[in-house]
Amino acid sequence: MGMKLLVLHGPNLNLLGEREGTSGRRFEDLNSALRARAASHGIELKIVQSNHEGLLIDTLHAERRNIAGVVVNPAGLFGSYPLRDALEAVGVPAVEVHLDGARAKQSVLKEVCAAQLSGKGFDSYLQALERFAQGEFTGGRESAKDPAPGKQKTIGRKAEASSEEEEETEAPAKTIGRKTDALATAPAKALARTAEAGGGGKTLGRKPQEDKPAKAGKGKTLGRGSKETPAADMLTRALVREKIADRLSGKLTSGALASWARSQWLEVQRGAPAESGYRDMLEDSLQTLTLSTMPASRLTDEQLVDMMTQLEE
Numbered sequence: 001m002g003m004k005l006l007v008l009h010g011p012n013l014n015l016l017g018e019r020e021g022t023s024g025r026r027f028e029d030l031n032s033a034l035r036a037r038a039a040s041h042g043i044e045l046k047i048v049q050s051n052h053e054g055l056l057i058d059t060l061h062a063e064r065r066n067i068a069g070v071v072v073n074p075a076g077l078f079g080s081y082p083l084r085d086a087l088e089a090v091g092v093p094a095v096e097v098h099l100d101g102a103r104a105k106q107s108v109l110k111e112v113c114a115a116q117l118s119g120k121g122f123d124s125y126l127q128a129l130e131r132f133a134q135g136e137f138t139g140g141r142e143s144a145k146d147p148a149p150g151k152q153k154t155i156g157r158k159a160e161a162s163s164e165e166e167e168e169t170e171a172p173a174k175t176i177g178r179k180t181d182a183l184a185t186a187p188a189k190a191l192a193r194t195a196e197a198g199g200g201g202k203t204l205g206r207k208p209q210e211d212k213p214a215k216a217g218k219g220k221t222l223g224r225g226s227k228e229t230p231a232a233d234m235l236t237r238a239l240v241r242e243k244i245a246d247r248l249s250g251k252l253t254s255g256a257l258a259s260w261a262r263s264q265w266l267e268v269q270r271g272a273p274a275e276s277g278y279r280d281m282l283e284d285s286l287q288t289l290t291l292s293t294m295p296a297s298r299l300t301d302e303q304l305v306d307m308m309t310q311l312e313e
């Protein structure tokens with residue numbers, strides 16, 4: 001199996017079909033359709049339905065290291081800030097889906113999701129799976145749909161769409177106030193950092209520190225011959241700069257960059273070697289890049305350039 005995705009169904013979706021009358025397709029039909037579509041792409045699915053906000057959040061926390069993405073229908077929890085914050089904190093690309101379009105526009109989750117699909121019935125979910133399968137959010141496969149650098153887009157958006165019309169919303173491209181502190185860690189990121197670090201209470205803006213011992217025999221090729229690369233399998237500022245440059249030149253999609261950053265960040269958490277004295281700075285920039293597919297944390301080209309500059313100092 002290839003990537004693993006988490007499907008979260010919110011409250012009352014377990015009664016799908018029953019509440020619509022006997023003619024409606026049921027919850028099990030939805031899950032069967034999802035499993036079939038996922039299997040056709042070699043995607044592994046974990047499907048969880050709950051009527052409890054906390055359980056959905058706990059599931060996200062528990063699965064965050066095992067999954068490449070989330071498909072979430074919050075249902076009546078469309079106004080849940082705890083769920084929104086959890087999606088942001090775990091830093092895994094998420095797509096919000098709704099069967100109908102009734103509440104999609106009011107959802108607070110869409111700010112932290114890479115896209116929102118609504119009003120398409122089961123197809124809202126299935127199209128989310130397709131887009132994950134194409135690597136649009138994870139960089140698993142390069143996607144032609146990714147916007148050119150600096151051209152974040154709104155696709156197929158029907159501002160006047162009724163609840164019955166199909167609506168596909170690329171999450172709005174917001175520029176956030178991060179221009180001068182591209183490496184600063186937002187509270188949600190700090191939460192993610194603390195959770196990942198086992199609550200170690202690391203602080204930001206710390207002094208350069210010595211690296212953890214390198215793991216032998218990992219067989220990973222990180223360095224690419226840069227003058228500043230001390231060892232071939234070490235995470236360096238030069239390598240991160242190189243990846244950002246690839247993104248700016250269009251060689252890498254934003255999803256691919258975020259996905260790369262996430263995998264590197266996890267490696268570093270597990271003790272992979274990082275350039276001496278710059279581990280914290282590298283962790284911060286990887287976290288920022290990981291979250292950069294989310295609208296609320298999206299980085300402009302200018303912010304990416306700022307980050308490259310900071311990684312040079």
Ligand SMILES: O=C1C[C@@](O)(C(=O)O)C[C@@H](O)[C@@H]1O
Nearest residue numbers: 073075076098099100102103
């Ligand atoms: O339970 C649901 C399902 C829903 O999220 C949907 O998928 O269309 C829409 C919500 O308004 C409603 O509460």
